[in-house]
Amino acid sequence: MSARALFAHPRAGGAALLCALMLAACGGDDDGQTGASAPEDSRAASPTVLHWTLPEYVAPDDWAWNLPDYFPPPRVPADNPMRAEKVALGRWLFYDKRLSGNGTQACATCHEQRRAFSDGRARALGSTGVVHPRGAMALVNVAWNATYTWANSALPSLERQIPNPIFGTEPVELGVSDDAVAVVLERLRADSRYPAMFAAAFGTEQISWQRIMQAIASFERTLVSVNSRYDHYLQGKATLTDAELNGLRVFHEAQCDTCHGGPNFTDQFISADTREIRVRYHNVGLYNLDGQGAYPADSEGVFEITANLADIGAFRAPTLRNIEVSAPYMHDGSLATLEEVVDLFAEGGWHILEGPLAGDGRASPLKSRLVRARALSAQERADLVAFLKTLTDPAFLTDPSLSDPFQEGAR
Amino acid sequence: MKTFPQISALSLCLCAALALSACGGGDGDDPQPASNGWRVEEGQPVTLRFAARAGNAPVACGGEAVVNGVAVEPADMRFYISGVRLLRADGTSVPLQLSGNNRWQYAAGENSVSLIDLRQPAGACALTSQNHPELSGTAPAGEYVGVEMVLGVPLAVNHLDAADDVNTPEVLRSSVHPAMSWNWRGGRKFTNIELRPTDGSAVSTLLHLGSTGCNADPAKGDYPITDCGAPNRVPLRFASFNPMQQQIVLDVQALFDGQDMRAENRCMSAARDQSCIAPFSALGLDFHAEDGSGNGRSVDGAEQRALRVEQVAQ
Numbered sequence: 001m002s003a004r005a006l007f008a009h010p011r012a013g014g015a016a017l018l019c020a021l022m023l024a025a026c027g028g029d030d031d032g033q034t035g036a037s038a039p040e041d042s043r044a045a046s047p048t049v050l051h052w053t054l055p056e057y058v059a060p061d062d063w064a065w066n067l068p069d070y071f072p073p074p075r076v077p078a079d080n081p082m083r084a085e086k087v088a089l090g091r092w093l094f095y096d097k098r099l100s101g102n103g104t105q106a107c108a109t110c111h112e113q114r115r116a117f118s119d120g121r122a123r124a125l126g127s128t129g130v131v132h133p134r135g136a137m138a139l140v141n142v143a144w145n146a147t148y149t150w151a152n153s154a155l156p157s158l159e160r161q162i163p164n165p166i167f168g169t170e171p172v173e174l175g176v177s178d179d180a181v182a183v184v185l186e187r188l189r190a191d192s193r194y195p196a197m198f199a200a201a202f203g204t205e206q207i208s209w210q211r212i213m214q215a216i217a218s219f220e221r222t223l224v225s226v227n228s229r230y231d232h233y234l235q236g237k238a239t240l241t242d243a244e245l246n247g248l249r250v251f252h253e254a255q256c257d258t259c260h261g262g263p264n265f266t267d268q269f270i271s272a273d274t275r276e277i278r279v280r281y282h283n284v285g286l287y288n289l290d291g292q293g294a295y296p297a298d299s300e301g302v303f304e305i306t307a308n309l310a311d312i313g314a315f316r317a318p319t320l321r322n323i324e325v326s327a328p329y330m331h332d333g334s335l336a337t338l339e340e341v342v343d344l345f346a347e348g349g350w351h352i353l354e355g356p357l358a359g360d361g362r363a364s365p366l367k368s369r370l371v372r373a374r375a376l377s378a379q380e381r382a383d384l385v386a387f388l389k390t391l392t393d394p395a396f397l398t399d400p401s402l403s404d405p406f407q408e409g410a411r
Numbered sequence: 412m413k414t415f416p417q418i419s420a421l422s423l424c425l426c427a428a429l430a431l432s433a434c435g436g437g438d439g440d441d442p443q444p445a446s447n448g449w450r451v452e453e454g455q456p457v458t459l460r461f462a463a464r465a466g467n468a469p470v471a472c473g474g475e476a477v478v479n480g481v482a483v484e485p486a487d488m489r490f491y492i493s494g495v496r497l498l499r500a501d502g503t504s505v506p507l508q509l510s511g512n513n514r515w516q517y518a519a520g521e522n523s524v525s526l527i528d529l530r531q532p533a534g535a536c537a538l539t540s541q542n543h544p545e546l547s548g549t550a551p552a553g554e555y556v557g558v559e560m561v562l563g564v565p566l567a568v569n570h571l572d573a574a575d576d577v578n579t580p581e582v583l584r585s586s587v588h589p590a591m592s593w594n595w596r597g598g599r600k601f602t603n604i605e606l607r608p609t610d611g612s613a614v615s616t617l618l619h620l621g622s623t624g625c626n627a628d629p630a631k632g633d634y635p636i637t638d639c640g641a642p643n644r645v646p647l648r649f650a651s652f653n654p655m656q657q658q659i660v661l662d663v664q665a666l667f668d669g670q671d672m673r674a675e676n677r678c679m680s681a682a683r684d685q686s687c688i689a690p691f692s693a694l695g696l697d698f699h700a701e702d703g704s705g706n707g708r709s710v711d712g713a714e715q716r717a718l719r720v721e722q723v724a725q
Contacts, residue, residue, distance in 0.1 A: 053630050147627070154597030156627040156635050163574050163594040167585050170595075170619075170679060178537040181589045209586035210576035270629075305596065307624040307640050307682040307703055 047314055048306045050153060050279035052146075059272040068235060071226050071263040072271035074143035077157060080214045082221065085200035090219025092197065093212055095404045098187040099166070100127040101180030107165065107216065108404060110136035110173075114397050116322035117223060122333025126172040133171070133298040135333040138326040140319050140396070143221035146268035146279045150331045151302035151315040153279070158217040166213070185209070225321050225396035233390070240390060246380070247387025254374045254384075256345065265320035265391065281314035282368045285349025285361035286330055293366030296357065299332055313366050324392045338385045346381055348373040447651040448500060453552040457507060459495065460545045460658035460723070463488050463529045470663060472540065473533030475609050478616075478664050481672035483606040486535035486615060487590060490602040490661070491564045491582075493524040497550050498557035498650060507548035507558075514587050515543050517580035522565045526582050526591070529661070535607055537590070557652045562620070562694070562718070563601040563644035569622060570598050570636035596680075597625045597636050601643065606663060608673055616667055616676040618690045620645075623680050623707065641707025643680055645694045649720050657720050666693045666717040680707075693717040 059065075059073040063082035067073060076082055093099060097106045105127040111117035117139035124136040134150050147153055148161035155161045165173035176184055188194045188207050195205035202211050232238035240248065251257060259282055262269045268279060281302040287295045295301060295313040303311040315331050329335040335344065344350045348371055349362030361367065376384070396402070451457055462469070463485070465476035475482050495507040509518035509525065516525040530540035563569075564583065572578070573585040573592055583599060585592035593600040598621055605617035624640020631637055649659065669689055670676050676686035682703030691698035691705070695713035698705035709715075 048626070050626055050628065052628055055630065149595070152595060153626040154595070154636060156629040159574060160572070160594070160597075160627075160635070163585050163592055167589040167592040168595060169590065170677070176589055178588070178590050179539050181586060182539075208576045210574050213574050304681060305624070306626060309703055 047310045048308050052277050057272050072273045086215050086218045089197045089201040090215035101175035116326045118326040122328050127175045128172045130171045134331045139223050140225050140321050141264050144269050146270050153305050162213040225393040227395045228391045228393040230390040243383045243386045247383035250380045250384045259317035260320050266317050283313035283366045284371045285364045285367040288359035288361045288364040293364040321391045324389045342381045342384050346374050346376040447653050448554050448556045449653045456547050458547040461527045462660045464660045464662045466664045472531040472536035479672050482609045484534050484609050486605040487603045488529040493561045493565050495560040497555040500556045509548045514581045517582050522567045557650040559648040564599045593621050614675045619679040643707040652720050660721045666690050
């Protein structure tokens with residue numbers, strides 16, 4: 001039954017050791033087994049793990065990323081190199097409401113700088129008034145993400161992701177429909193600023209959707225946050241309080257850093273230096289509707305993409321940088337505060353006592369093995385929250401180069 | 412690895428064609444092939460026409476059709492057709508060569524693909540709707556008896572960067588056909604078929620057919636998706652079909668048979684979506700809503716029932 005009982009018997013002990021070795025051979029330092037990048041049998045009993053081997057990459061020296069030495073530069077697609085004029089154009093487009101079909105929303109409507117480019121809502125609200133199943137994600141160091149959105153193994157770059165909010169209909173975000181697709185381009189052409197900006201960014205005045213999306217991607221790559229108090233602490237320029245240091249200790253000891261590790265506090269991190277990565281998604285036991293780990297049908301995690309039943313409720317571990325300002329939390333905004341989030345991980349899941357979402361997430365069979373009761377005291381939980389708040393980067397949240405250029409123009 | 416259904420289906424079809432010619436062809440020394448045979452001259456275009464039906468009744472944007480007893484109107488009615496081949500009486504076939512690339516088609520041999528648009532700019536459909544109910548191409552001069560094709564976009568072009576305004580064929584670009592964009596699943600919608608009750612109730616029955624279970628791998632460069640768990644392409648074979656007298660109709664009654672059209676039936680090809688049971692069954696695709704184990708390939712021996720041949724009124 002237990003490992004101890006097995007080890008009491010010499011032969012059984014050998015079997016247990018063999019099992020342990022096999023696990024190690026699978027690279028089982030985390031939940032799930034290692035799989036091919038496109039599994040032959042996507043309905044395997046283990047969560048999907050994408051095993052990517054990336055080509056060698058030398059970061060071009062044409063862009064100054066201004067990163068600390070522990071934060072290597074990102075990979076930038078060869079067909080969309082960084083360029084100051086393109087970033088400048090992308091900033092205008094990111095804040096331009098004319099980019100939505102009915103002219104009511106810009107990217108920035110759901111991605112506000114002061115909230116680390118999230119919107120403070122539990123669930124995002126699209127341009128046509130549709131409430132989304134998930135919340136708008138914070139946009140922090142997105143240039144380094146392995147995959148995009150809350151849980152989508154089909155979207156490995158910003159350029160591949162951006163058509164989602166622009167053209168998507170399930171749900172409608174910016175709502176650029178058949179009727180709007182040419183109209184939006186006409187609106188931009190009619191603004192005397194844009195032709196010159198497109199020419200500066202791309203060489204000619206042509207305004208196309210591809211250029212719009214490339215420019216926005218370039219701007220989004222400049223949403224770089226590496227100046228938190230924690231960064232200054234790492235660099236010897238600041239000290240942390242005893243509570244924060246204790247929170248940091250708890251963060252490591254409770255293995256938070258297995259999924260929220262590395263320079264960007266996420267396991268989905270690809271830099272110029274990355275040659276190999278196992279891309280994982282994690283079920284943290286937020287829901288367990290049926291005792292089998294079911295999540296609400298409107299948002300079932302990366303299962304929606306992989307169709308692997310073991311991926312139900314599995315989402316990308318987002319960066320924790322600036323997490324203080326991007327409440328509410330989790331994919332559906334169901335946890336209002338960082339204290340609640342820490343409680344979830346300290347208890348090994350979330351127990352909902354009543355209502356349509358009732359269920360004991362702590363007992364979910366789909367939950368990551370790493371999410372388990374941690375016996376953290378109230379003080380340790382409070383200190384963990386204190387540590388997380390050292391990851392807030394006020395300069396990022398107020399950086400004028402990332403702010404709304406339309407407001408700037410009005411001043 | 413499973414045998415490719417196309418192969419077994421093709422051989423079935425071959426047998427059927429042989430059987431047909433064996434039964435039908437043999438009166439005297441008449442060289443005509445099967446009764447429905449037709450001749451193509453050198454350079455003569457072959458045009459395949461498509462139409463939407465609810466049973467036998469026409470379906471048009473702004474109009475009304477009855478499906479499962481409920482009056483409905485389309486909000487969208489588009490689908491991709493690829494790999495069109497003309498069948499000869501002897502069971503052999505030749506590809507229909509599309510001519511040129513434009514917003515409706517991409518000519519590239521086995522990866523040729525056309526968009527069929529059965530909408531009109533009326534009612535719940537987009538006001539910019541451009542009805543395009545046909546595809547056209549050329550084939551070697553000769554006698555033909557039928558056609559085969561695939562409902563869907565070939566794997567080799569389904570996952571191109573749909574935002575690429577330069578290298579990606581127009582017909583597959585999201586900026587040209589935004590409503591066929593299926594970016595979140597990493598490919599294209601093969602079908603965008605949507606019906607709404609005409610009484611104004613805010614529900615719809617839709618089928619976004621397309622490949623699912625597609626994971627990206629950036630090491631594969633510009634084409635990060637090279638495999639999908641459930642391809643969901645539907646082979647269509649009309650062994651007896653004369654494009655000069657007949658057209659291919661999509662029957663939404665057969666496609667959504669038994670569904671409550673007053674309820675939300677938004678099938679986006681998700682592995683366990685109850686609202687996909689009816690359309691996937693009608694398309695003959697392996698689908699198991701109970702456990703999500705459907706492999707998205709044609710069920711052996713099952714014939715799709717959603718598209719059929721219809722005589723064109725002369």
